[in-house]
Amino acid sequence: MSEGIDEVLRSKLQQQGVWVSSMQELYNWGRKNSIWPLQFGLACCAIEMIATAASRYDIARFGGEVFRPSPRQADLMIVAGTVTKKMAPQIVRLYNQMADPKYVIAMGACAISGGPFKQGYNVLKGIDRYIPVDVYIPGCPPRPEALLHAFMELQRKIDEQKLSGANKAAHLDSEQPSEFPVPAFGKHDLEPPANPDVFHPPKLERV
Amino acid sequence: MESLEEIKARIEAAVPGAKIDIVTNGGPSQQHSLRVDNEHACDVAKWLRDDPALRLDFCSNVTGVDWLDRTVKKTVKVKKVVDGEEKEVNETTEEKIPGHIEAVYHLYSMTHKHGPVIIRIRTSDRVENACLPSLTPIWRSAEFQEREIFDLYGVKFDGHPDLRRILMWDEFEDYPMRKDYREPDDYEYEPTPHDDVLERAKPYYTPRPQIDGAESIVEGSKPT
Amino acid sequence: MKPNSYLFIVIFIGVALVFPLIPLALAWLWRRIFQPPKPGPQKNAIYECGVESLGEAQIQFRSQYYLYAIMFLIFDVEAIFLVPFAVAFTGLPVGAFIAILVFLLLLIEGLVWAWSKGCLQWER
């Protein structure tokens, strides 16, 4: 997994009862198994998120059952539900107020791209216009198993984060911003309608 | 419950000068309504609520409806002298009906448990003085719904205790539920556009000349 | 040589001091080497359910809250004094017992008076 340790050597040592690890592995192993989600439900996907946290689809098996109401103590924001233009500044402000190793799961079609309510005048077409999103889960609402799959996907992503070197984890890199400008309420729409350095829509070449 | 005609007669007897006419509803639901003029709306509503026989004390639903300006073609048989002799000619007259915004109130009675009496009040105009008398002092349930009509249709209710925007943010200026409302332009990234969305997404495409049959997009200018 | 009996207390205090300091030192080292702090105006803003906090927080509090502080005195500080009494409870002569009883009853009498005056009830 990391260049530092040679796997063959590690397995041989393990047979002799010697366990070898690196600080990066321990650091990532500790963080990925105790992600505290922010208690933050918007719409129908929030009910599926609660059903995931309930006893049948138990998110506690992955260490994620501690839902913290305050962003100061949370390190994962599950945007579960339709992001409206009136709610977008609040979401970006909450994201800014979260402590630094923070991740975002865009749960449901509405959080990804506006979903079934895309034609609404008050609906933001996707939360990745203002904040960087780590894992997208399609579905309306996605089943609790899909949310668990997204949780495992996020854990895999955390596991591969580097402690140092060129592409080290965003929160360790001082150039990467940990705050994004909060959009203001304008006369007809939010100003700015999208955050250019976060929202990179693919330039579709109309062939 | 009495029929609408009886109610209309009793209202006109009780509230002098109230101009009431019955708006018939063509559909099978046969839910006809009473149109009340704006000046006497409050008195009529108060009477409807306090009348011992009706006791319409529950205003279930307050709806805003936006009727655009309509031109109605009427063909009418007119006798006209056409090159020398009398002939029946049907002549179509264009009649412009000015648009208006309407508030429809569905009233029920919780004491007598009888069905909907629907009253409608209309604004005189769609643009400037779109204002209606507020019936919140009579039925408290109309408070939030009238605020919603103000927010989404732009009808000022005079007499309303706390007329503010309820659903949109306060700095918002348009009235989004009106039929002629155009949304702000947000079409630069449309993966699979078609018909109307394609028209609005096209200005964002990168301009390029026509290549073997594909449509040529002259210049990508953002619509104002 | 028999170790001085106070040596254990010194070791105990040493461990008690070092034990919390190690994680703090680690965190400080981590902050210096791996993770540069990124404070910002938004991050340090007051968290109030996602909106900017309206109104001023440092207002004049009601006097009712100070009553609760005094009530706290009875319940908590008194308990601290009872701890050594409880530890040596079995080997105490009657005089010591009466002395602690006086202390206890004095405070309970204060509690009963406060209760009758209605300080425990948050008046509407």
Place this chain on the structure above:
Amino acid sequence: MSATVETLEAMERPPVSMGSRLEGELLEVSMGPQHPSTHGVFRMNVALEGEVVRKLKPVFGYLHRNHEKIGENVSYLGSMPYTDRLDYFCSMTNNWAYALSVEKLAGIEVPERAEYLRVILAELTRLQNHASLLGFLLNDMGAWGTPLMYAFREREKILDLFESLSGSRMMCDYMRFGGCRVDASREWLAYAKKIVDRFPRFVDELEQLIVGNEVVIARTQNVGNVSPELAVSAGITGPMLRACGVNYDVRKVDGYGFYPRFKFRIPLGEHGDTYDRLMMRVLEMGESVGILKQAFEQIPAGPIINPKVKIRAFRPPVGEAYGRIEAPKGELGFYLISDGGTNPYRYRVRPPSFINLTILEDMCLGHTVADVMVILGSIDIVMGEVDR
């Protein structure tokens, strides 16, 4: 860095009249969109004097998804899946209300078996909605999580029924104009009967654990009282209205969907406080189980959809209609104006929880902050329906 005496003097508050020095000023707090117990994104600007609420202004619109504007751009059948997302706890009753008002608009009859299926599914929705509400209400009262686990265990069983019948747990989109989409097989009905037979055990367990609990009684009795006159004038409907003693249930008043064939009683409260609202839900669950048992016996065989209804280009005649049902939260109505086209000219939803919030301020004045959460929890709001 010691604060010298001079700096302290400078920070001293300007002299305020003697009166308010004792009471202390009003603290403006916004129990904002992101709050553990506002059941979604609902915000209240509360002015507090110490612990007591002096002013409370609700703020809506954080989940205003323009349901009615989209309803005007989409065909009649196209709006059916949108109604699932109105009150996303009870998608079956939303579908029924919409189907009922379109049937009134277009004059469509519904075969018997479809009507019975609708009653069964509506009462199942009422069971799981009231169970979830009690779980959330106790969540707000401080019993964090545990009662919610009990409630969601029951809810999962009923969601399995919905999923096996309509294909989706929460967004069933099951009803069509003139009937239902899928017929319920005999095994499904037997399985549903087994679950309904075991439901009273959950209600008794709930009653034993919670309803008699003195903490619950102390926290909810005469908190948030509502007088019957205020409730009627403010258009309150559903269990919240019946908690004030007003006997008004749309199932009895309108008698839609074969409800007159079933024998069931309407629980009524006396004081209109939070405890009565809580008891309304518990008793209504008992009544719903009664209705379900009778419906399971009487359900006839037969077609489940009216064959004459066109699916593709469904154009109701010009006109308007207002249909309403007794949804678990109150009277849910749809007001449709048709101009003969495939899209409704005006598509209006009468949301019960939005109108039940009219008197939130009247109920909360004078109570402490902790009570505001319990009162809001007892109103049972769902933001998808409040903001539409």
